[in-house]
Amino acid sequence: MKHELLFSGIGGQGIMMLGEILCNVAVEEGFQVTFAPFYGQEKRGGRTMCHVVIADGLESPIISEAELMLVMDEKSLKDFQNLMAPTGTLLVNSSMIDIEPDCQCKEVKKVPFYEIATELGNSKTANMVALGYLLKYMPYIPYEKVSKEVEKAFEAKPKVVPLNVQALKTGYEYK
Amino acid sequence: MGDKVFMQGNVALAESAIRAGCKYFFGYPITPSSEVPEYYARRAEEEGLVFVQGETETAVFNMIAGAAATGNRVMTATSGPGFSLGQEAMSFMAAAGLPAVVVEVMRPGPADGEILAAQGDYFQAVKGGGHGDYNTLVLAPCSVQEMCELIQESFELAEKYRNPVILLSDALLAKMRENVELPGRKEQNCDLSWALTGCAGRKHNVMTTCGDGSAQWEKYNLDLQEKFAKIKANEERWENYQTEDADIILVAYGSMARVAIGAMKLAREAGLKVGLVRPISLWPFPVKAFEGLGDKTFLVTELSAGQMVEDVKLTVPHKENVHFYGRLGGIVPTPKEIFEQIKKLGVK
């Protein structure tokens, strides 16, 4: 059993946090998990991308094909769409991406993560909306536990906990 | 053993070193190793650690030499540019018999280069990047778990042979998080009669690497060589995966070995008989891992322009059967990419 995932965006979009929350829950569920982050040298506005492998044994931390990919900006789409598995699902942040994907995969889902987050009250929660949406495609990760993990992740800023939990829920329930 | 955590390589390594009784850390921040000094600095008070941020790696490597000379467990962590500055002290510590542990988190050079994963410092670590005839033990983990175990073992080996030990990591292993069961506390248990502590109740100890005539210095060198020969004979470490029936054998270490495991699985699924030799000790190079594999075809994969491949060619009987595939600049190939290379070798 092996799930290969890739999440990518621009620094500040919360991609790493999204990946970490997901991985923490996967570990709790007993999986062997690898979270491999990649950064640019720049302090601001650089690429943040991670490969996540959820498996039952030792695997390559570098994925061959993403069964699930989330791209939050246009450059991420251009750079990584060639890593899509033909049977995989590509989630495109349509708030920031106007171009059409050019790759083979089972389905492409365009979701306006930023519009959804802005409507909820804070565009910064777009990453949690995206995480919620991702979970629709990950039956092996229980939503409830992720919700608890989101609460934990924002422990230090209790004020923003409800908003982020709501964002996760909204993403999860988004049609 | 006990604590099961999901931890970043650098952090898990630092925690395991602390648990190994390494109370002294001298360092200089450099990506992708900085979480190690940061962790030591953060834990210093509660664990009673001494953390010093030196002005340069040149100074830092001399500081760990000084600390090691007192018989205490000591460590630094750096990356290629800093490791280069440390080379004079690596030569010094090997000559003076100082058991310091150095974590080298490789990133792509030459020069400043990039900050993602690379393995281009193999020669520097394995062949002795400083001057003179010396060697340092080099251990290369391939997972966060193995990193935790090998860092603890590094201190024991350093003390056993009174020689510096390099733990060769890379930006991928250092920055990635994995499930890990942290190793327990270890106690230092070795002869320290040689250490500099003030000569109360014993004859004074002197450490010098300044020769006293050619005859004396040749003898000094021959003693060192004898030690290196003993390390070679006793400390080869490796892991072989499905090599017996294999037609093609991948050779890879560190994070690249993980990619090779993925490639091997893809190949096996496609019906190709592919195995893997994974050197864990890079010096001494695990010659014994290749015993009985003389007639196989080898594909050495590295995040370099081809460095360990030279040692593989020196080891196997038919070097024309040794092929190489590498990526540079911080790009780590995917398992599929390596699988494509395997197919190109066109094995029956």
Place this chain on the structure above:
Amino acid sequence: MKTIYKRPEVLTDAITTYCGGCGHGIVNKLIAELVDEMELREKGILVWPIGCSVYADKYYKMDAICALHGRAPALATGIKRCLPDKFVMVYQGDGDMVSEGMAEIMHAAVRAENFSVIFINNAIYGMTGGQMAPTTLLGQVTSTSPYGRTVPAAGYPVNMAEIMANMPGVCYSERVTVNTPQRITATKKALKKAFELQFENKGLSFVEVLSPCPTGWGQKPMDAMKWVDEKLIPIYPLGVFKSPEEVSAK
């Protein structure tokens, strides 16, 4: 019978490799006398440099290590941080400290390391055969300044004792010399003060010793003694540049 003078106990039987008229031998003996008097032998670690004193580890029955060129203050940092209660002495020449190891001595001072540094300034590279040092005087002829040191080529001599006095991490900085018996006595006093201060953990204690180098300077020993007065002291004045009284007054 009363003993008026004896060879310091800490010294081995080894014969030093210093030239006649060199200041190293004098300072080495002062250190030995102080180690005996202050009972430092069993609680001290001596850190020697690369330079004319490279074999000094052979002269003392004390734990010692010979550092890489210029790196003695960094090596000593590692030692002292592990053994904060022990006596650690660093001994460096001018090529070692001011050229190869300027960063190491400056940052040991920045960190207020609690060890004593003895700096032998003879304005030349002695061990390697009389080449120019950062401390070489303007106009001074050496094998790498054969027509005399000039500012366009090599800049100015470096006054370490004054520089160290300006560092908050240094508790004591004095410049002395050993070209007369009185000055040798004064040097011993300065060294003693530096050693004592180490146990008060007030930071780095620093003693610069102007040392004649007859061989390097191409002079007879007596002329070299005079040259210290005539040439060195005008550029490198003797005196206390910082003392703990000053430190505690701040």
